[in-house]
Amino acid sequence: MRHTISVLVENKFGVLSRVSGLFSGRGYNIESLSVGETIDPAISIMTIVTTGDDLVVEQITKQLNKLIDVIKVVDFMEIDHVEREMVLIKVAPRKDDKTEVLQLTEIFRGRIVDSGPSTYTIEITGNEGKINAFIELIKPFGIKEFVRTGKVAIAREGLKKAKQTREAS
Amino acid sequence: MKKSGAEILIECLKKEGVKHIFGYPGGVVLNIFDILYDEKDVQLFLTRHEQGAIHAADGYARASGKVGVAIVTSGPGATNTVTGIATASMDSIPIVVFSGQVPTLLIGNDAFQEADIVGITRPCTKHNFLVKDVKDLAQTVREAFHIASTGRPGPVLIDLPKDITAGSTEFVWPDEVKIRSYNPTYQGNKYMINQAVQMIAQAKKPVIMAGGGVILSGAAKELKELAELAKIPVTMTLMGLGGFPGTNKLSMGMLGMHGTYYANTAVQNADLLIGIGVRFDDRVTGRTEAFAPHAKIMQIDIDPTSIRKNVRVDLPVVGDVKNVLRDIIKATKELKEQQWGAIRNAWLKQIEKWKEERPLTYRFDKNIIKPEFVVEKIYEVTKGEAIICTEVGQNQMWAAQFYKYDYPRRWLSSGGLGTMGYGFPAAIGAQLACPDKIVFDIAGDGSIQMNIQELATAVINKLPVKVAILNNGYLGMVRQWQELFFKERYSHTHLESGNPDFVKVAEAYGAVGLRATKPEEVEPIIKESLKIKNRPVFLDFIVDWKEKVYPMVPAGASIDEMIFEEEEKKEEKKLKAVK
Numbered sequence A: 001m002r003h004t005i006s007v008l009v010e011n012k013f014g015v016l017s018r019v020s021g022l023f024s025g026r027g028y029n030i031e032s033l034s035v036g037e038t039i040d041p042a043i044s045i046m047t048i049v050t051t052g053d054d055l056v057v058e059q060i061t062k063q064l065n066k067l068i069d070v071i072k073v074v075d076f077m078e079i080d081h082v083e084r085e086m087v088l089i090k091v092a093p094r095k096d097d098k099t100e101v102l103q104l105t106e107i108f109r110g111r112i113v114d115s116g117p118s119t120y121t122i123e124i125t126g127n128e129g130k131i132n133a134f135i136e137l138i139k140p141f142g143i144k145e146f147v148r149t150g151k152v153a154i155a156r157e158g159l160k161k162a163k164q165t166r167e168a169s
Numbered sequence B: 001m002k003k004s005g006a007e008i009l010i011e012c013l014k015k016e017g018v019k020h021i022f023g024y025p026g027g028v029v030l031n032i033f034d035i036l037y038d039e040k041d042v043q044l045f046l047t048r049h050e051q052g053a054i055h056a057a058d059g060y061a062r063a064s065g066k067v068g069v070a071i072v073t074s075g076p077g078a079t080n081t082v083t084g085i086a087t088a089s090m091d092s093i094p095i096v097v098f099s100g101q102v103p104t105l106l107i108g109n110d111a112f113q114e115a116d117i118v119g120i121t122r123p124c125t126k127h128n129f130l131v132k133d134v135k136d137l138a139q140t141v142r143e144a145f146h147i148a149s150t151g152r153p154g155p156v157l158i159d160l161p162k163d164i165t166a167g168s169t170e171f172v173w174p175d176e177v178k179i180r181s182y183n184p185t186y187q188g189n190k191y192m193i194n195q196a197v198q199m200i201a202q203a204k205k206p207v208i209m210a211g212g213g214v215i216l217s218g219a220a221k222e223l224k225e226l227a228e229l230a231k232i233p234v235t236m237t238l239m240g241l242g243g244f245p246g247t248n249k250l251s252m253g254m255l256g257m258h259g260t261y262y263a264n265t266a267v268q269n270a271d272l273l274i275g276i277g278v279r280f281d282d283r284v285t286g287r288t289e290a291f292a293p294h295a296k297i298m299q300i301d302i303d304p305t306s307i308r309k310n311v312r313v314d315l316p317v318v319g320d321v322k323n324v325l326r327d328i329i330k331a332t333k334e335l336k337e338q339q340w341g342a343i344r345n346a347w348l349k350q351i352e353k354w355k356e357e358r359p360l361t362y363r364f365d366k367n368i369i370k371p372e373f374v375v376e377k378i379y380e381v382t383k384g385e386a387i388i389c390t391e392v393g394q395n396q397m398w399a400a401q402f403y404k405y406d407y408p409r410r411w412l413s414s415g416g417l418g419t420m421g422y423g424f425p426a427a428i429g430a431q432l433a434c435p436d437k438i439v440f441d442i443a444g445d446g447s448i449q450m451n452i453q454e455l456a457t458a459v460i461n462k463l464p465v466k467v468a469i470l471n472n473g474y475l476g477m478v479r480q481w482q483e484l485f486f487k488e489r490y491s492h493t494h495l496e497s498g499n500p501d502f503v504k505v506a507e508a509y510g511a512v513g514l515r516a517t518k519p520e521e522v523e524p525i526i527k528e529s530l531k532i533k534n535r536p537v538f539l540d541f542i543v544d545w546k547e548k549v550y551p552m553v554p555a556g557a558s559i560d561e562m563i564f565e566e567e568e569k570k571e572e573k574k575l576k577a578v579k
């Protein structure tokens, strides 16, 4: 099963390697990892997408909680939430494909954030399904470069099934 | 008034009540060593290797229950500590290690004697720090001691760049530590505790499996009270020895790969297994799918990650073992109607039968010293009151099997990492922590050579540590596996021809060396060693090299698939008949 886990951490030197080291040291898998500051600059938030059976994910959340610099761990599996990811795609369409690329971008509510003599850079934001669909459609036009941010997630208001993993199992 | 970083460091140690530290100097820690030159309250013991310093601090911690402390220099000094730190980490031992580091401005430049020790020790410390501002030093030390000694204890490293110990600031000792992201659960959940009591009351064939957590939490008294109250037989992991009195009628000794027949059999037949401060290591469980097949498993541990890591758990109770046991005892006492004697009678009788069926034994021989005999004699002569440290291998297993530990903190052995070379420096630490106790290191001829240089430390400090070398001329435990599973192909396990004369080695360092080659010499040299109060003693016991540790559960087998000595003899006969 794939889980999206958010980890609130002290914004201290080395904390990223503590978290990533935990995954590599124990053979857990990281599909994506994104890190950013929170409103409180002393705290960062990491969003990790990982896969594993229930026992493995239980260990992952417990082990994360055990790290001294980790303040809170939330496994979104249990929680109604919104997930988003952003990709930047540089495409080099042939002249007569340009309109179609622009149309596709519009349909997916993407934006052209840069254009050059032969390329467009498209920004697409959305959930995984939307992004993957867009990538499939745009591929035939010739993707030159491609980056994605990794997922971030946030709980919907009021609908938390409130499972804070720090509590005793 | 401003103080230097080095002065602040020593002030912090005093505030933490530290009197003895272990260490080894070098360029970037000279400021600290300079302060120690005049220091009266904090005494540094110079080991002969940084690994020795860490094991000594670890032994000091295990024997005393206090935090062990070591100071080493950067680069090679720091990297030499890694085995010691990993040893402490695997066994959850509270130590704080200070490593020197190159000046802050040079970090990352591959400066002379620079090593990224914070990076290297990240996976084998509970936590580690790099101090980047002398103003943070006191706070960091305070946090380090707090983290090392609370919750599930463990080693903490503080890396100190040279400019930090050379720099200066006001010394402010923080009144309290509060780390918002670190809040161990000390009290067990009420609901879980009630469930636990119900399970104990309903079980017909319960077994307690006690581990190192009992000792770390100081819960030996509570464990005994619960076991005796609810009449539950107790087995211990290697780390749990001494957590419950080995001579108590309810004790079944150690379980697992070299556990007793009755402990392993009881676990496999139990209907309730109560794991207390254990992590269900593979040396204990054997093949996990076949482990305790009829039992509901209850697990009490302060560390949630220990629960459901290796085996299924029906009732987890997260909390400090001592507190949880107290709560369980209290609620158990309220079950006034419960007829413990009646419901446990059959089970306890069954265990007695298993004990009679296959006691822990060995074949005494009057011509050659059996290593088990040596351990037995040490037990007799010291009346079970000594602190026993061990190395790793057969010596460790025999020391676990044939000495009975009635008290916690008298058994110091590298359980999790299995570090050869641990026992001797640990014994030095233990002897310093407990100057009035008899301290033995039960050693192998291989292991003792891994930190034999610490003879100098023991001699200089007049520490009467006794090292009983079960000298079989082999890396015995590995040889045993080669004999049993690799067709007696003794690849690189023969030591005898390269072994030094251990008596002469001891004497060369100014220690005492004694040797026994016949069974009748064993007791006299043990007694003689006890008379020596101001120097370490090496006791070189030339033992039967063929002796193997039994019972034995082959790796990957279920823990009731034990091999016994007699069976192996039968097999041998069969083989001979075929030939």
Ligand SMILES: Cc1ncc(C[n+]2csc(CCOP(=O)(O)OP(=O)(O)O)c2C)c(N)n1
Binding pocket: B391, B392, B393, B394, B395, B396, B418, B419, B420, B421, B443, B444, B445, B446, B447, B448, B470, B472, B474, B475, B476, B477, B478
């Ligand atoms: C540092 C280290 N290296 C290797 C091993 C693997 N090992 C486990 S037991 C053993 C043999 C120990 O020999 P000795 O100290 O003579 O003890 P004996 O088994 O003969 O009693 C070895 C090599 C280890 N545990 N630790």
Ligand SMILES: [Mg+2]
Binding pocket: B444, B445, B446, B470, B471, B472, B473, B474, B475, B476
């Ligand atoms: Mg040996």
